[in-house]
Amino acid sequence: MKLQPVKPGAAPALGDEVADVTQEAGDAEVRKHIAKIGERMDELQTALYAEGKQALLIVLQARDGAGKDSTIRRVFGRLNPVGCMVTSFKVPTALELRHDFLWRVHQAVPPKGTIGVFNRSHYEDVLVVRVHQLVPEKVWRARYDQINAFEHLLTQNGVTILKFFLHISKDEQKERLRERLDDPAKQWKFNAADLGERDKWDEYTHAYTDVLRLTSTPEAPWYVVPADKKLPRDAMIAEVVVEALERMDPRFPGPPEGLEEFRRLLS
Amino acid sequence: MKLQPVKPGAAPALGDEVADVTQEAGDAEVRKHIAKIGERMDELQTALYAEGKQALLIVLQARDGAGKDSTIRRVFGRLNPVGCMVTSFKVPTALELRHDFLWRVHQAVPPKGTIGVFNRSHYEDVLVVRVHQLVPEKVWRARYDQINAFEHLLTQNGVTILKFFLHISKDEQKERLRERLDDPAKQWKFNAADLGERDKWDEYTHAYTDVLRLTSTPEAPWYVVPADKKLPRDAMIAEVVVEALERMDPRFPGPPEGLEEFRRLLS
Numbered sequence: 080m081k082l083q084p085v086k087p088g089a090a091p092a093l094g095d096e097v098a099d100v101t102q103e104a105g106d107a108e109v110r111k112h113i114a115k116i117g118e119r120m121d122e123l124q125t126a127l128y129a130e131g132k133q134a135l136l137i138v139l140q141a142r143d144g145a146g147k148d149s150t151i152r153r154v155f156g157r158l159n160p161v162g163c164m165v166t167s168f169k170v171p172t173a174l175e176l177r178h179d180f181l182w183r184v185h186q187a188v189p190p191k192g193t194i195g196v197f198n199r200s201h202y203e204d205v206l207v208v209r210v211h212q213l214v215p216e217k218v219w220r221a222r223y224d225q226i227n228a229f230e231h232l233l234t235q236n237g238v239t240i241l242k243f244f245l246h247i248s249k250d251e252q253k254e255r256l257r258e259r260l261d262d263p264a265k266q267w268k269f270n271a272a273d274l275g276e277r278d279k280w281d282e283y284t285h286a287y288t289d290v291l292r293l294t295s296t297p298e299a300p301w302y303v304v305p306a307d308k309k310l311p312r313d314a315m316i317a318e319v320v321v322e323a324l325e326r327m328d329p330r331f332p333g334p335p336e337g338l339e340e341f342r343r344l345l346s
Numbered sequence: 347m348k349l350q351p352v353k354p355g356a357a358p359a360l361g362d363e364v365a366d367v368t369q370e371a372g373d374a375e376v377r378k379h380i381a382k383i384g385e386r387m388d389e390l391q392t393a394l395y396a397e398g399k400q401a402l403l404i405v406l407q408a409r410d411g412a413g414k415d416s417t418i419r420r421v422f423g424r425l426n427p428v429g430c431m432v433t434s435f436k437v438p439t440a441l442e443l444r445h446d447f448l449w450r451v452h453q454a455v456p457p458k459g460t461i462g463v464f465n466r467s468h469y470e471d472v473l474v475v476r477v478h479q480l481v482p483e484k485v486w487r488a489r490y491d492q493i494n495a496f497e498h499l500l501t502q503n504g505v506t507i508l509k510f511f512l513h514i515s516k517d518e519q520k521e522r523l524r525e526r527l528d529d530p531a532k533q534w535k536f537n538a539a540d541l542g543e544r545d546k547w548d549e550y551t552h553a554y555t556d557v558l559r560l561t562s563t564p565e566a567p568w569y570v571v572p573a574d575k576k577l578p579r580d581a582m583i584a585e586v587v588v589e590a591l592e593r594m595d596p597r598f599p600g601p602p603e604g605l606e607e608f609r610r611l612l613s
Contacts, residue, residue: 267397
């Protein structure tokens with residue numbers, strides 16, 4: 080399945096039934112496919128870094144257990160870490176709360192030549208903040224426009240933006256949270272607060288629907304990724320990223336001025 | 347060959363002859379060996395991240411063309427990017443120059459649970475700065491002690507430090523700079539200023555010798571890595587890193603309090 084961007088103004092269905100896809104080939108074959116896309120991604124990243132004129136920003140949002148961390152590891156772990164930076168946005172610090180909600184986000188925007196991955200993002204300020212009523216409605220309602228203006232600023236200044244919502248079903252989340260409890264190597268990921276968030280499933284669905292409806296733009300599109308199955312999830316995201324990099328079409332700079340003279344000096 | 351830390355106060359020979367080692371096995375075998383160490387590194391990084399109590403800081407210094415970028419890609423590119431951040435220190439900005447030389451470095455120290463790689467570092471302030479006399483001798487002479495005190499602060503606060511000097515011979519550097527000129531995918535890496543640095547080969551050798559002599563400590567040791575051959579270089583560095591992580595012995599936190607209650611809630 081090939082992911083399509085959410086049409087501006089559209090409110091895609093976010094029911095359990097769209098969290099799953101049919102995996103089109105065996106695991107080994109899908110893994111090989113992902114590895115092949117990964118190689119191309121790597122080539123394109125090298126050119127992007129060499130060119131130094133554009134950046135790529137990838138935003139990952141999801142409910143707990145939907146696989147943000149594992150996506151980062153499996154898709155973006157293939158890139159050269161010199162040119163790829165992951166920023167994980169946690170509960171804002173006291174200092175961050177004394178600034179507007181985009182202040183800390185702006186600082187983490189990837190510089191030219193690099194790829195930046197946001198593990199959660201400014202969208203939490205219209206998700207958890209909205210669901211838990213951490214600010215008055217008037218304040219979070221105004222944020223959709225503020226976000227669009229901010230992302231417009233970035234795209235006008237050489238940053239390509241891709242936003243992924245990893246969408247899992249309520250049953251799959253239960254499965255994964257239980258896995259965390261049962262596996263000593265995963266227990267550290269379990270957070271009692273996740274159960275409270277799970278109780279607010281529908282409120283989050285509603286908040287995500289508004290995010291998609293109000294902030295998917297042609298220049299900074301959202302993709303809803305069916306994420307109940309991990310391999311197709313990785314493949315679909317990797318494909319969108321590589322296609323975006325192909326469109327960005329980064330080029331190696333030409334030879335340095337004075338090439339022949341340098342050759343002579345090094346002969 | 348197993349790398350040994352530079353003994354505090356010792357001034358190891360940095361001639362061309364120690365830039366090369368005999369590769370002890372065929373390329374395929376060494377690659378397999380590196381991949382195996384890489385897997386172990388990955389496991390240990392996961393535990394380090396889960397534990398969240400210690401950090402690992404890796405400092406890479408070298409002459410141009412010695413392979414800092416390629417080491418990062420080939421050794422640290424195996425890690426989960428969520429818990430690994432590379433910081434490349436360039437010529438200081440106007441703002442950075444208005445602060446002490448450790449100011450920008452301190453900000454890039456890896457937080458607990460993560461691995462940080464410095465691509466160049468505060469050591470440039472006693473290398474390029476010394477060779478080009480960018481500050482009076484009195485100023486850079488005082489920096490060795492300042493650096494030791496700074497690194498002592500870090501190690502006392504949960505940061506393990508490993509410092510690698512990738513050592514290449516003058517001929518190998520010539521070879522690699524020529525390669526950059528000849529390969530359209532590498533020309534962007536060529537910097538005319540590198541030729542001027544090459545002319546100051548002996549001055550840099552002298553400055554590096556002082557760095558090793560004055561700042562290799564039991565808590566923040568330097569390793570001189572023979573770097574004329576790439577595969578042995580990667581293997582030697584990966585081995586030191588994994589051994590350090592083994593000594594740090596990160597542990598997964600135990601099960602969350604209330605485990606049985608959470609299991610019940612998710613049944």
